[in-house]
Amino acid sequence: DTGVSQDPRHKITKRGQNVTFRCDPISEHNRLYWYRQTLGQGPEFLTYFQNEAQLEKSRLLSDRFSAERPKGSFSTLEIQRTEQGDSAMYLCASSFVDPDYGYTFGSGTRLTVV
Amino acid sequence: ILNVEQSPQSLHVQEGDSTNFTCSFPSSNFYALHWYRWETAKSPEALFVMTLNGDEKKKGRISATLNTKEGYSYLYIKGSQPEDSATYLCAFDSGGSNYKLTFGKGTLLTVNP
Numbered sequence: 339d340t341g342v343s344q345d346p347r348h349k350i351t352k353r354g355q356n357v358t359f360r361c362d363p364i365s366e367h368n369r370l371y372w373y374r375q376t377l378g379q380g381p382e383f384l385t386y387f388q389n390e391a392q393l394e395k396s397r398l399l400s401d402r403f404s405a406e407r408p409k410g411s412f413s414t415l416e417i418q419r420t421e422q423g424d425s426a427m428y429l430c431a432s433s434f435v436d437p438d439y440g441y442t443f444g445s446g447t448r449l450t451v452v
Numbered sequence: 453i454l455n456v457e458q459s460p461q462s463l464h465v466q467e468g469d470s471t472n473f474t475c476s477f478p479s480s481n482f483y484a485l486h487w488y489r490w491e492t493a494k495s496p497e498a499l500f501v502m503t504l505n506g507d508e509k510k511k512g513r514i515s516a517t518l519n520t521k522e523g524y525s526y527l528y529i530k531g532s533q534p535e536d537s538a539t540y541l542c543a544f545d546s547g548g549s550n551y552k553l554t555f556g557k558g559t560l561l562t563v564n565p
Contacts, residue, residue: 371551381541383554388551
């Protein structure tokens with residue numbers, strides 16, 4: 339297992355287009371998280387899965403955002419009708435149920451909406 | 453809304469200097485405090501997860517302390533090296549059914565050779 343991988347690393351899209359990001363967590367980890375970081379801010383929580391169940395969604399996640407984790411393995415985050423304000427680094431992380439060792443993060447997907 | 457503050461926002465030091473940063477967080481509903489190091493173009497890397505008041509953890513030249521009663525944690529780097537240059541993030545975990553971390557904005561450390 340080579341850690342958490344995210345794809346793509348960078349995405350430039352036109353306003354109004356839909357985009358989808360993928361995250362492959364560490365296979366032994368039950369929990370998977372999505373965070374978003376905008377310029378000058380710390381990462382902000384978006385949503386969280388335990389196995390395939392999405393247990394919490396932030397109010398930051400408007401109706402244009404949807405996340406899935408089919409079969410409790412990889413996860414996708416889709417943004418529909420992108421807006422310039424969606425430009426950010428989207429980080430995925432995974433952990434054991436008891437995250438005593440912290441989260442393992444991916445390198446993130448940098449989204450630019452033009 | 454949880455408030456996690458980090459200071460300073462950025463810091464420039466010379467190679468060999470020792471340095472420290474602060475993270476302040478709510479003193480109520482505390483479960484854990486995480487520290488991460490995030491180098492440019494890489495993944496944030498977990499340094500420490502601290503849970504007990506008075507905890508002190510060490511990893512090589514980096515150490516951290518925790519005061520949950522007053523709501524602060526210090527991260528120390530002894531003898532900074534250029535490879536320590538990164539953003540250092542702390543994150544508050546209130547535990548329970550709230551499975552999310554609240555991050556500070558980070559401290560950007562630059563170590564000049």
